[in-house]
Amino acid sequence: MKIVYLHASKFGNGAAVAAEFKQQMADNGVDVDVHHIRDVDPTQLSPADLYVFSSPGRIGKPIGAMRRFLKKLNLPAGTRYAILTTEAAPKPDKKTGQMPTEAQRAKWQRVRPIMNEILQGKGLVNAAEDVIHVTGLKGPLEDGWQTTVAGLVTRILTNPKPPIPAATTGVDIGQRKVES
Numbered sequence: 001m002k003i004v005y006l007h008a009s010k011f012g013n014g015a016a017v018a019a020e021f022k023q024q025m026a027d028n029g030v031d032v033d034v035h036h037i038r039d040v041d042p043t044q045l046s047p048a049d050l051y052v053f054s055s056p057g058r059i060g061k062p063i064g065a066m067r068r069f070l071k072k073l074n075l076p077a078g079t080r081y082a083i084l085t086t087e088a089a090p091k092p093d094k095k096t097g098q099m100p101t102e103a104q105r106a107k108w109q110r111v112r113p114i115m116n117e118i119l120q121g122k123g124l125v126n127a128a129e130d131v132i133h134v135t136g137l138k139g140p141l142e143d144g145w146q147t148t149v150a151g152l153v154t155r156i157l158t159n160p161k162p163p164i165p166a167a168t169t170g171v172d173i174g175q176r177k178v179e180s
Helices: 013-027 064-072 102-108 111-121 145-158
Strands: 004-008 030-035 050-054 080-087 125-134
Touching: 004 013, 013 030, 013 080, 013 125, 064 111, 080 111, 080 145, 102 125, 111 125, 111 145, 125 145
Parallel strands: 004 030, 004 050, 050 080, 080 125
Antiparallel strands: none
């Protein structure tokens, strides 16, 4: 299996997550090429079995550079992808001291849904996704974040590649092979 990991790290958190992902995959015998999105052309990515997209969240959305990168992306429909984002850790309400509910967080943290919308709009197939929380504007990452990466690695390795429909391979399943 070959994986291309594309991140948009600004303060180094995403780069640290990418390095951990690469190491955990290498421990499982999987090759991962890691690139910052500013260093690659989204219309000419090298072939891979899976692409991982990683963006920090800014005001509940993926950063603009990642959104533009994904919109320019040129991969065939059916290509598998995963998302691993770094987003602000939820904090208690200043007045009530209550932590936001899952529904409240989903309303304000739209990083993964926006990325999924762009990628699925291009016909790509989501294989896995997760989030790692950042405890301050520039970090550090939440305690135990390596476990979250390990969980994503496990889901990717155990999620079998979906079969390619016959219509996209150009081979009619009902045809017999004719030998000459």
